[in-house]
Amino acid sequence: MVLTGEWTAEIWSREPITVPAVVDVKSLLARRPVPSILPDNDEFTAAFDGDDEGMAVFWLLALLHHPDRDVVAQCLRSGELSWVHAEDVAHHLADPDLVEAATEGAWSLSDTGLRVLVNVLLSRGTVPSGFPKSKADEVITRLRATCPPEREECFEAELAGR
Numbered sequence: 001m002v003l004t005g006e007w008t009a010e011i012w013s014r015e016p017i018t019v020p021a022v023v024d025v026k027s028l029l030a031r032r033p034v035p036s037i038l039p040d041n042d043e044f045t046a047a048f049d050g051d052d053e054g055m056a057v058f059w060l061l062a063l064l065h066h067p068d069r070d071v072v073a074q075c076l077r078s079g080e081l082s083w084v085h086a087e088d089v090a091h092h093l094a095d096p097d098l099v100e101a102a103t104e105g106a107w108s109l110s111d112t113g114l115r116v117l118v119n120v121l122l123s124r125g126t127v128p129s130g131f132p133k134s135k136a137d138e139v140i141t142r143l144r145a146t147c148p149p150e151r152e153e154c155f156e157a158e159l160a161g162r
Contacts, residue, residue, distance in 0.1 A: 003065050010084070011037060011058050012044045019062055025074035029056045037062055057084055064088040069097050076105035083109065086116035090129070093121075093139045103146050111154050118158040 001021040008014050017037060028034070034055040036045040048054050063075045064085060075081070076092060086109055092102035106117055120129040121136045131139075140159065147155050 001067070003062060005065065007061070007065060007088075011061055012041065017062050019066060021068070023063065023066075023071055023074075025060075025063060025071065025078055028059060029078065029080055034059065056080055057082055060085055061088070064092070072098060073101035076101035078105075079108055081105050081108050081113065083113035083116050085109075086113045087120050087129070089113075090117045090120040090131070090139075093142070094131070094135050099142065103142060106143060107146070107148055107151060114151070114154060115158050118155075122159075124161070 002016045002018050004016045006014060008017055011017065015038075019037075032052060033050065034052040036048070037055060037058040038044045048058075060075050060078065060080060060082075061084065063071055065088070066072055066075075072092065075085075076089065076098065081089065085105075089102055089105045089109065092098045093106060095102065106114070109117060119125050121131055121139055123129045123131055123136075143155065
């Protein structure tokens with residue numbers, strides 16, 4: 001299956017990325033070495049040779065754009081999301097089919113990831129995310145309701161812009 005979009009430039013260059021149509025995300029990320037997301041690009045593969053953590057980040061970036069919602073949900077529940085994935089997590093929080101998995105994914109993010117996620121939801125930054133205020137309010141209400149006690153202070157501080 002070939003995935004395209006401007007987001008592909010976050011991996012290496014803006015080029016199509018081929019991914020399996022059916023994939024067990026946990027098994028893929030557990031492989032050692034983690035296979036190259038761009039196996040036909042010798043320069044990319046050489047640059048990330050032996051960087052299993054980096055390659056896992058790239059795989060998750062790609063698979064969070066997979067058309068199969070089960071694959072996306074597996075990514076969101078992988079426990080391996082990083083701040084790099086926060087923008088995609090924010091967008092999946094607005095998807096009724098993925099809201100539960102995306103909520104789990106949101107709380108698995110680091111404090112930096114949570115900051116990025118809140119900034120996307122509130123359209124803070126140089127490029128507005130395009131989140132309608134009503135949808136952002138809905139997502140924030142859901143996050144507040146599911147916030148683990150140990151994350152509450154960080155979450156509220158990010159919402160307040162501190």
